[in-house]
Amino acid sequence: MRNPRDFLKPLANGAPAPLLDVPATPSRMIHFFDPSNEKMAAKVPDIAQKADVVLGNLEDGVPADRKEAARAGLVSIANSLDPSATLWTRVNSLESPWVLDDITAAVLEAGDKIDVIMLPKVEGPWDIHYADRLIAQLEAKAGLDRPILIHAILETALGMANVEEIASASPRMQGISLGPADLAASRRMKTTRVGGGHPGYRVIDDPDPANPEAPRATAQQDPWHYTLARMVDACTATGILPYYGPYGDIKDVDGCEAQFRAAFLLGCVGTWSLHPVQIGIAKKVFSPDPDEVAFAKKVIEAIPDGRGVHMIDGKMQDDATWKQAQVMVTLARSLAERDPELAEAYGL
């Protein structure tokens, strides 16, 4: 175990000091693009005005013969993008032949533009420790003055089993996302979908003894509930941020909205968008509802010291519900500061 007194010291001489807190800038949607795809890349400057984060993906989804073009495209976009945009990258997995060059290029050639490096298929704290030291060495070489953060994707059963240790492995950790396709394969879940529900995963009412042949009510369940809830606890317990991940059925905008909303309600701060249509869905879901914000404001105004028991609109409010109201208003305020339309909707 590392000496806890050294936890906030740089891991390489000359590297920037780790951050105590994860930056709380909005990251409701992390928009994925393939930097080797010229048509997609051409849309990025415009998309970066709408999406909280744009992410140049170097890993799965990019064909093996375009890995180098994707890496070069990422560096080129990083150095031409409006500085107000937030750029992340997803590098190839740690056992791949590309990752060393991915991380080296991202830090040495675009390290002052890239805020977060997403590491896929993280299985335990050892993966974070490896990347942590390597990034520190490269940061020192590049003379960077702020640290690049790490975001882990949970996509193996072993990663899930170690999620708490992954979350607390380093002060460089920014957050964790769910990788439902790889995770489903790793767990031998019998679904070929990328996230979302499945018609086979459901509950059904008991038969009616008086009418055993009558149709029985049945409903789909969320196969990701346990995973997301555990991930949210691991992240929030260690001061980092939880995110849902990809929803692969691009045409199913209702299914996408429902999955994003379930994640938002459980505590996730954002999700991924794989296609431009998912940016608006993520914005709608991960910006709190104006009616909820109005009620939360009412609670805070009615209970200035946050103590005692009160009735507001027929509902019991106390010290704990006051904290729930603070969560809602703090999020609304941080979004309103950057978005005049939301500021008006929230009256903030």
Ligand SMILES: CC(C)(COP(=O)(O)OP(=O)(O)OC[C@H]1O[C@@H](n2cnc3c(N)ncnc32)[C@H](O)[C@@H]1OP(=O)(O)O)[C@@H](O)C(=O)NCCC(=O)NCCSC(=O)C[C@](C)(O)C(=O)O
């Ligand atoms: C799904 C696809 C193939 C549909 O692509 P399409 O071209 O068929 O869609 P479209 O509706 O026809 O596209 C309309 C226009 O939007 C553009 N476009 C389309 N998408 C984007 C985009 N993302 N960013 C910017 N522009 C985009 C596209 O180029 C086109 O431009 P045009 O009108 O000029 O012809 C396409 O959207 C795409 O490739 N998206 C990104 C996919 C991706 O990043 N996959 C990897 C992440 S998920 C993952 O890895 C799993 C995980 C975590 O690892 C695990 O669960 O294990």
Ligand SMILES: [Mg+2]
């Ligand atoms: Mg994956």
